[in-house]
Amino acid sequence: MPHRKPEMTLTSRLLIKAASATERWRPATQWCVALASLISTVMLDYATGTQASLLFLYLLIAAGAAWSFGERRGLLFALLVALCGAAVHHIQHQFHPEHAMPPATELWNLFARVLTTGMVVILVSGMRTALRMERWRASTDGLTGVLNKASFQERMARRVSQMRGTEAGFILCYMDLDGFKQVNDRHGHSAGDDILRLFACAAVDAIRDGDLFARIGGDEFVALLSVPTIDDGDHVASLVHRRLSGILARTGLPVSCSMGALVATADQLDPLEAAIQLADSLMYEVKHSGKAALRVGRIDPEQALIAPDGLRIETGMAAIRSATRRSDVMRNDRRAA
Numbered sequence: 001m002p003h004r005k006p007e008m009t010l011t012s013r014l015l016i017k018a019a020s021a022t023e024r025w026r027p028a029t030q031w032c033v034a035l036a037s038l039i040s041t042v043m044l045d046y047a048t049g050t051q052a053s054l055l056f057l058y059l060l061i062a063a064g065a066a067w068s069f070g071e072r073r074g075l076l077f078a079l080l081v082a083l084c085g086a087a088v089h090h091i092q093h094q095f096h097p098e099h100a101m102p103p104a105t106e107l108w109n110l111f112a113r114v115l116t117t118g119m120v121v122i123l124v125s126g127m128r129t130a131l132r133m134e135r136w137r138a139s140t141d142g143l144t145g146v147l148n149k150a151s152f153q154e155r156m157a158r159r160v161s162q163m164r165g166t167e168a169g170f171i172l173c174y175m176d177l178d179g180f181k182q183v184n185d186r187h188g189h190s191a192g193d194d195i196l197r198l199f200a201c202a203a204v205d206a207i208r209d210g211d212l213f214a215r216i217g218g219d220e221f222v223a224l225l226s227v228p229t230i231d232d233g234d235h236v237a238s239l240v241h242r243r244l245s246g247i248l249a250r251t252g253l254p255v256s257c258s259m260g261a262l263v264a265t266a267d268q269l270d271p272l273e274a275a276i277q278l279a280d281s282l283m284y285e286v287k288h289s290g291k292a293a294l295r296v297g298r299i300d301p302e303q304a305l306i307a308p309d310g311l312r313i314e315t316g317m318a319a320i321r322s323a324t325r326r327s328d329v330m331r332n333d334r335r336a337a
Contacts, residue, residue, distance in 0.1 A: 016131075022068055030068040037061050038081060045088045055113075058085050062117040063124045071125035078117035086110045141215040143193060144200035149222075152214035156224050156272060159212065163266035169230035170269060171237050172262040174279035175203075175244070177219040178291040179254045187253070192219075195248075195255055202247035206240050222276065233263030234296050241294040256292035258283055268299045 022030070038061050045054045062081045066074035090106065139151035147155070160170070177199065184192040196219065203213050203221065212224040227236050241259050248255050260282025262275060269275040282295045 022064070025068070034061065034065050034068065034077060037064070038084060042084050042088055045085065046092065050089070050092050055085070055116075058082070058113075059117060059120050062120050066121040066124035067128050070128070071121065074121040074125055075118060078121045079114060082110065082113040082117045085113055141200075144197050144215050146200045146204060146221075147212060147214035149214060149216040152212055152216070152222060152224075153272065153276075155212055159224065159226075160266045160269050160272065163226075166266065167229055169227045169233055169263060169265055171223075171225040171227060171233050172264070172269065172275055172279045173223040173225065173237065173240065174260045174262075174276070174283040175221040175223070176258045176283055176287065177248075178256040178258055178287075180219040183253050183255055191253070195251065195253065198251065199244065199248065199257075202244055203240075206243040222279070227263075230263050230265060230298065233261070233298075237261035237263070237296050238294060245292070258286040258291050259294045260284070260286060261294060261296045262299070263296060264299045 025033070041054060041057045041061060044057075048054065058081050062074070062078040065077040065081070068074075069077060086106070086109065089109070093106075139147060141148045163170075177195065180192060180195065183195060196215070200213070200215060200221070203223065207213060207223060207225055211226060213221065214223070215221050223240075225236060225240070227233055237259075241257065241261075244257050244259075248257055260279045262279040262282060264275065278297065278299075282297045286293050286295045
């Protein structure tokens with residue numbers, strides 16, 4: 001039976017929102033909030049006297065520190081929290097001898113505080129690590145370690161939305177490895193996996209930190225590169241293709257890279273799915289005309305795709321249907337081969 005999707009409760013939604021908000025804070029801000037919370041709690045604990053227990057506030061501060069700082073620094077901060085709470089109670093007992101406790105009892109209470117806050121830190125930091133791991137798995141291709149298709153589309157939409165109305169340009173690259181099936185057949189799938197990992201690593205090194213790169217299935221990859229203007233698109237796309245082709249050539253295996261590159265502004269990359277299909281169609285034009293090459297296309301003011309040789313390709317939904325048909329034909333030809 002298929003696994004049912006876990007139900008999101010109100011508590012889980014609030015925790016995820018709070019966690020996402022605190023993770024965006026700078027380290028200095030996290031430390032300031034943690035220390036300010038601890039000082040405020042110590043003052044409140046001292047003011048309320050020995051009759052009221054504020055242990056839950058100390059535990060809450062320790063939990064927040066564990067989420068912000070991780071396990072090691074969280075444990076150190078939890079020790080500070082426990083010592084502050086014990087110090088407040090010790091000072092209160094000095095002014096109120098009638099509530100004083102034997103030294104052995106005070107030592108036991110201190111040990112219990114340290115143990116309790118430490119356990120809270122371990123549990124919260126474990127939850128933090130598990131949540132980050134799940135986020136990584138949901139957004140990352142397990143074989144190559146780069147973004148997967150869903151995460152790429154999400155980040156691409158956010159990046160393009162931020163740059164709408166500007167003159168900044170983008171290069172949307174669609175890449176396919178030529179000869180990959182033959183490598184799998186002759187050298188085994190482990191060799192094919194090594195090629196995919198090598199190609200992904202080389203591609204990440206060939207682009208800047210702020211650019212996006214993803215594996216979207218099989219031996220197909222996609223990248224979104226930002227350039228100051230669209231006039232820089234041809235040169236940057238050619239440079240990236242040369243670097244990737246050189247890496248593949250040094251493997252000694254008959255693998256090369258066919259790449260289609262769509263150069264456009266943020267306003268022209270709409271809808272995003274159509275833009276990806278247009279880059280895909282440029283790549284398959286390369287596959288039809290000899291492979292191991294690059295084809296760059298631009299979108300003119302009439303919203304038609306213009307390749308350097310004058311090729312015009314439809315945009316919008318028509319482009320999606322046409323590119324899908326071309327992709328299906330090529331994939332069938334590759335399977336038959």
